[in-house]
Amino acid sequence: MNYISTRGGMAPQTFTDILLGGLAPDGGLVVPDTYPRIEPALLEAWSALSYAELAFEIVSRFATDIPAADVKRLVEAAYTPEAFGHADITPLTELEPGLHLLHLSNGPTLAFKDIAMQLLGQLFEYVLDQRGETINIVGATSGDTGSAAEYAMRGKRGVNVFMLSPHGRMSPFQRAQMFSLPDANIHNLAVEGTFDDCQDIVKAINNDAGFKAKYKIGAVNSINWGRVVAQVVYYFRAYLAVAPRIGAPVDFVVPSGNFGNICAGHIARQMGLPVGRLIVATNENDVLDEFFRTGLYRVRGSADTHATSSPSMDISKASNLERFVFDLIDRDGAELARLWQEVDSTGGFDLGKTRYFARMVGEFGFASGKSTHADRIATIRAAHARWGVVIDPHTADGVKVALETRRDGVPMVTLETALPAKFEATIVEALGSTPPRPAELADLEQRPQRSTVMANDAALVKAFIQQALDR
Numbered sequence: 001m002n003y004i005s006t007r008g009g010m011a012p013q014t015f016t017d018i019l020l021g022g023l024a025p026d027g028g029l030v031v032p033d034t035y036p037r038i039e040p041a042l043l044e045a046w047s048a049l050s051y052a053e054l055a056f057e058i059v060s061r062f063a064t065d066i067p068a069a070d071v072k073r074l075v076e077a078a079y080t081p082e083a084f085g086h087a088d089i090t091p092l093t094e095l096e097p098g099l100h101l102l103h104l105s106n107g108p109t110l111a112f113k114d115i116a117m118q119l120l121g122q123l124f125e126y127v128l129d130q131r132g133e134t135i136n137i138v139g140a141t142s143g144d145t146g147s148a149a150e151y152a153m154r155g156k157r158g159v160n161v162f163m164l165s166p167h168g169r170m171s172p173f174q175r176a177q178m179f180s181l182p183d184a185n186i187h188n189l190a191v192e193g194t195f196d197d198c199q200d201i202v203k204a205i206n207n208d209a210g211f212k213a214k215y216k217i218g219a220v221n222s223i224n225w226g227r228v229v230a231q232v233v234y235y236f237r238a239y240l241a242v243a244p245r246i247g248a249p250v251d252f253v254v255p256s257g258n259f260g261n262i263c264a265g266h267i268a269r270q271m272g273l274p275v276g277r278l279i280v281a282t283n284e285n286d287v288l289d290e291f292f293r294t295g296l297y298r299v300r301g302s303a304d305t306h307a308t309s310s311p312s313m314d315i316s317k318a319s320n321l322e323r324f325v326f327d328l329i330d331r332d333g334a335e336l337a338r339l340w341q342e343v344d345s346t347g348g349f350d351l352g353k354t355r356y357f358a359r360m361v362g363e364f365g366f367a368s369g370k371s372t373h374a375d376r377i378a379t380i381r382a383a384h385a386r387w388g389v390v391i392d393p394h395t396a397d398g399v400k401v402a403l404e405t406r407r408d409g410v411p412m413v414t415l416e417t418a419l420p421a422k423f424e425a426t427i428v429e430a431l432g433s434t435p436p437r438p439a440e441l442a443d444l445e446q447r448p449q450r451s452t453v454m455a456n457d458a459a460l461v462k463a464f465i466q467q468a469l470d471r
């Protein structure tokens, strides 16, 4: 299998060629040249597999330039009951007949990003070893992504992580999660500024081509193809667990902002998984809801990006959407490039009056819904009262939309994207009590923490990186 760019300007490359990179050289996103097709008989046979075995079957179809035995070893190392607290890795619970919750948040940082990141950590170390290379990941985080990346990359040969976070603006839990890691290859920089300031510094570092090349600066952002592939696995797993028979439709609701998680659902569907509908659930930052309702993709400025109680979905543009639109417009790279030029020049594009609009729903199965803070609070309360479960605010965005859109006779799976322990304040507001926390994290905030506070200045961050690496 080879990889190409959504904008048509990249010579075909292999999986290991594109794994460590970010954007394609033409500014597009990398995608496989075809999707492997899984026939019903094979799908049926996959029902008997463990999570790691299923992950092997799927990942090896995309990572065709890594020997099968090595893929097997890497997925087995990534998906252990020790790391995910459960033999099933992504267990399901049935809240009431036909309504399921897919638990994706039992990894080390209690959010679904661990599922992709844990595999990425294994893959990065493997590819760097093979090539005798190193990478220095520089990222900005407001919470979930940074911690998932640090837990995945801690102690990995050939990898250093420099993670910038806004000083004093993360929750005590999130701060403790990141800053208590003792590993020498993990560096936490608390920048005196906002998350946007942190991102600007990361951009400035990446725009300094000389520095970037000399210090082998890389990223693990949500457009990384390896992350998307890893997420495809749990759609198959959930389908096999809840479909009454192979071929029957199953609907999925996915809380999303950046279209990362649900992009994997789209790919699973393109591979032949009989997904009925893929329903995007957004919060007040409703770029995606607007797109799937009207065909208008309109990115928001930072002034129009609301800080909500499901903060990991507070985004103003949905980077991974480009992968879906590429398929929607019959993989026409020139047309795709034109659409994203329109995003750059006018802030969006409108497919509402094109023939593509009807296909989003009809052929590709997409639908959407959105929530407000009051909806989240009401849904957290209702879930607790009706089913005796405590759900986090992002998952509540999903459950709210699931209850609105479920169909008679079609199993509905909502993806749980974080554990409530990560978002204590909102749970206290909804239920009046603090959410349960995994026992091994009871003392998290008491552990010694390590971070370097730094003025909001790219030059100082560069100097820090230089000093750490030249040592």
Ligand SMILES: *Cc1c(COP(=O)(O)O)cnc(C)c1O
Pocket (backbone or CB within 6 Å): 111, 112, 113, 144, 145, 222, 255, 256, 257, 258, 259, 260, 261, 262, 312, 313, 394, 417, 418
């Ligand atoms: C990252 C994140 C999301 C959104 O993921 P997308 O990439 O936008 O699909 C939702 N919930 C939580 C808890 C997250 O950490």
